[in-house]
Amino acid sequence: MQVTFIWQEQVEGRWSQRQKQVTASGDATVLRLAREYDIKINATCGGRGRCGRCKVVVQGPLNEVSQMERQLLTKEELAKGIRLACYARPQGDIWVTIPTGETELLQILTEGSDQEAAVEPDIVKEFVAVPEPVLEAPDGDRERLLEALAGAGGRICQIPLGVMTRLPEILRQSNHRVTVTRWREHIVAVDSGDTTGELFGLAFDIGTTTVVGGLIDLHQGKELDVAARLNGQAAYGADVISRVEYASNGITHLKRLQRAVMDTLNGVISDLHEKTGVSPERISRVVVVGNTCMQHLALGVSPTYIARSPYTPAFSRQFDATAGQLGLAVNPEAPVTFLPNVAGFVGADTVGVVVATGLADRNGRVLMVDIGTNGEIVLSQGGRMVSCSAAAGPAFEGAQISCGMRAGEGAVEFVEIGEDVEVRVIGQTLPRGICGSGLIDLVAELLKVGIIDETGRLQDASELHGLPPKLVERIRTSENGAEFVVVWGKDTADGKEIVLTQRDIRELQLAKGAIRAGTMILQRILGIRDEDIDELLLAGAFGNYIRKESAMRIGLLPKVPLERVRSVGNAARVGARLCLISQAKLQEASRLAKSMGYVELSGRPDFQEAFMEAMLFPQSEEYLEFAR
Numbered sequence: 001m002q003v004t005f006i007w008q009e010q011v012e013g014r015w016s017q018r019q020k021q022v023t024a025s026g027d028a029t030v031l032r033l034a035r036e037y038d039i040k041i042n043a044t045c046g047g048r049g050r051c052g053r054c055k056v057v058v059q060g061p062l063n064e065v066s067q068m069e070r071q072l073l074t075k076e077e078l079a080k081g082i083r084l085a086c087y088a089r090p091q092g093d094i095w096v097t098i099p100t101g102e103t104e105l106l107q108i109l110t111e112g113s114d115q116e117a118a119v120e121p122d123i124v125k126e127f128v129a130v131p132e133p134v135l136e137a138p139d140g141d142r143e144r145l146l147e148a149l150a151g152a153g154g155r156i157c158q159i160p161l162g163v164m165t166r167l168p169e170i171l172r173q174s175n176h177r178v179t180v181t182r183w184r185e186h187i188v189a190v191d192s193g194d195t196t197g198e199l200f201g202l203a204f205d206i207g208t209t210t211v212v213g214g215l216i217d218l219h220q221g222k223e224l225d226v227a228a229r230l231n232g233q234a235a236y237g238a239d240v241i242s243r244v245e246y247a248s249n250g251i252t253h254l255k256r257l258q259r260a261v262m263d264t265l266n267g268v269i270s271d272l273h274e275k276t277g278v279s280p281e282r283i284s285r286v287v288v289v290g291n292t293c294m295q296h297l298a299l300g301v302s303p304t305y306i307a308r309s310p311y312t313p314a315f316s317r318q319f320d321a322t323a324g325q326l327g328l329a330v331n332p333e334a335p336v337t338f339l340p341n342v343a344g345f346v347g348a349d350t351v352g353v354v355v356a357t358g359l360a361d362r363n364g365r366v367l368m369v370d371i372g373t374n375g376e377i378v379l380s381q382g383g384r385m386v387s388c389s390a391a392a393g394p395a396f397e398g399a400q401i402s403c404g405m406r407a408g409e410g411a412v413e414f415v416e417i418g419e420d421v422e423v424r425v426i427g428q429t430l431p432r433g434i435c436g437s438g439l440i441d442l443v444a445e446l447l448k449v450g451i452i453d454e455t456g457r458l459q460d461a462s463e464l465h466g467l468p469p470k471l472v473e474r475i476r477t478s479e480n481g482a483e484f485v486v487v488w489g490k491d492t493a494d495g496k497e498i499v500l501t502q503r504d505i506r507e508l509q510l511a512k513g514a515i516r517a518g519t520m521i522l523q524r525i526l527g528i529r530d531e532d533i534d535e536l537l538l539a540g541a542f543g544n545y546i547r548k549e550s551a552m553r554i555g556l557l558p559k560v561p562l563e564r565v566r567s568v569g570n571a572a573r574v575g576a577r578l579c580l581i582s583q584a585k586l587q588e589a590s591r592l593a594k595s596m597g598y599v600e601l602s603g604r605p606d607f608q609e610a611f612m613e614a615m616l617f618p619q620s621e622e623y624l625e626f627a628r
C-alpha cells in the first residue's frame with residue numbers, strides 16, 4: 001500500500017508544498033508511518049488518542065471511524081474526510097494532507113530579564129606567529145604551532161583531527177600568522193590571520209514546546225540577536241512524559257527525537273545567520289539549558305529512568321560535548337555545555353532562572369514559579385533554596401480543553417466580562433480557540449460574576465439572579481453537560497462556537513491545583529506563609545503573558561499583594577547567556593544546582609491533601625482582600 005503525505009513547509013520565509021510517498025505494511029497508523037519517515041503531524045497527546053489534534057485529511061480506503069474519533073471530531077469534519085492520524089489505518093493506497101498547524105504561528109517569548117556579569121568567557125583567541133618550516137628542522141606543522149603557543153604563554157593543547165586536517169593549508173595561506181581559538185586545553189579552531197577581534201557563542205533554551213537561541217558577542221557579552229522555533233519533537237507528544245515514552249521504545253526512536261531537536265536548533269542557527277550575517281562556522285562556544293528530559297534527548301541519552309521511580313536522570317552535573325558529536329551546525333569542534341540539573345524534573349532551565357534572577361543572593365523570601373506542563377518551583381529564604389516540580393499537564397497550553405489551542409494567531413488571550421463577554425485575540429483576527437492565558441482570564445471573570453462557584457461548578461442560569469441577559473444566554477446545557485459560550489459561531493474564524501465546558505474547568509483545576517499544591521508544600525517546609533513572601537517571580541512565556549490578577553483570582557498563585565509579583569520573562573536563556581560570557585557564573589550554576597534542595601512531591605504524605613485543597617477556587621472575599 002502506498003501512502004502519499006502532502007504538507008506545507010516554510011522555507012526561507014515562504015510556504016511551499018511538499019510531498020512524500022511511503023510504503024505501508026501491516027496495520028500501522030498514519031501517525032506511526034509519518035513518524036517513521038520524519039513527517040511532522042501535530043500529536044499533542046503523543047498518539048494516545050485523547051487530544052484530537054492529529055487531524056489529517058485522507059482520500060482513499062481507511063479503517064472504520066472509531067468511537068473516540070466520533071467524540072473528538074465533528075460530523076462536518078468527518079464528512080470532509082478528516083480523521084485522526086493516530087487512529088487512521090490505511091486499507092489501500094491513500095493520500096494524506098496534513099493541515100498547516102497553529103504550531104507554525106506561535107507567539108514565542110524571546111525576551112528575558114537581564115542581569116549582567118563581568119565578561120570573562122572560558123574560551124579565548126590568541127594570535128600567534130608560527131615559525132616557518134626549514135630544511136634543517138623537520139618538525140611538523142602541529143608541533144611548531146604548539147611550540148609557538150607555549151612560547152606565548154599558552155597551555156599545552158590538543159589539536160583535534162577536524163582542525164588538524166586543515167592546518168597545513170591554513171598556515172601556508174596566512175604566512176604562518178594564525179589565530180588559535182582555545183577552550184581549556186582544546187584547540188577549537190585555527191584561522192588565517194588575526195581574527196581575535198571577533199568571538200561568537202550561542203545560548204540556547206530548549207523548551208518542551210519552543211527552542212530559543214541567542215547569538216552572543218563574547219567580547220562584549222552582548223546579545224546580537226535572538227531567534228526561536230517550535231521544538232520539532234512536538235510531533236511526538238506535547239509533554240515530557242510522551243517524549244520519554246517514545247524515546248524508551250528503542251534506539252531508533254531516541255535517535256529520531258535527538259535529530260528532531262537538533263534540526264530545530266540548526267533552524268534557529270540559520271535564522272540567526274540570516275538576521276546577523278554571522279556565519280555558523282564562526283560560532284565557537286555553546287551553552288544550553290533545558291529541562292532534564294530535553295537535555296537528555298538533545299544529547300541522545302535515554303531519559304527512560306527519569307520517568308520511573310526514583311526518577312533518576314542519567315546525569316545531573318554539567319555535561320560537555322562538541323557540536324560535531326551532536327550534529328549542531330556551528331564549528332564542529334565548538335564545546336557545547338549543558339548546564340547542570342537538580343533532579344529528574346527540575347532541570348538546567350530552572351538553574352538558568354536562578355542564575356539570571358540572582359535568586360540565591362536576594363534578600364527576603366522569594367518564590368519563583370515557572371508555569372508549564374511541568375511547573376518548576378523554587379522557594380528561597382536567605383540563600384537556602386528548595387525546589388519541586390508539579391505535573392500540571394497540558395491545560396495551560398490549551399491542550400485537553402475542548403476549544404483550547406496554543407498561544408498562536410487566532411487564540412483568545414484575554415477575556416473581560418461586564419454586561420457581555422469581551423475578548424482579545426492574538427493577531428487581531430477572528431478567534432479560533434482559547435489559549436492558556438485566555439482560559440485563566442475567562443475562569444477568573446466567571447468566578448467574579450458568580451457563574452462558576454468555588455468548587456468549580458458552572459451554575460445553572462436559573463440559580464443566578466441579576467445577571468445581565470447577554471450572559472444568561474451564554475449558559476446552557478449540551479449533551480456534554482453544562483457549558484458557557486465564550487464566542488458565538490458567527491464571530492469565529494470557522495463558524496464554530498468557542499465554549500468552556502464543565503470538563504474544561506476541571507482540567508484547569510487539576511493544573512492549577514498541582515502548581516499551587518507544590519508552592520504550598522515548599523512554603524510549609526520553610527515555614528513561610530503567603531503574606532511573608534516578599535517577591536513572587538513568574539518565569540517563562542506563560543508567566544509573561546498571564547494576567548497576574550486572574551492567576552491570583554483562580555488561586556494558581558499564593559495570596560501575595562500584586563505589586564510583589566513580577567514576570568522575569570525567559571530568564572532560563574538569560575542564565576545560559578550569563579554562563580556563556582562568564583566563567584564565574586558557570587561555576588556558580590554548578591554550585592547552585594548541587595546545593596539546591598529538592599522535594600519529590602509524590603513522596604510527601606501531605607501532597608494529596610494539599611492538592612485537593614488547591615483545586616478549589618478561593619472564596620471571593622478571600623481574594624478581594626489581597627487584590628486590593
Ligand code: FES
Pocket residue numbers: 042043044045046047048049050051052053054084085086087
Ligand atoms: S488524538 Fe491523535 S495524537 Fe492525540
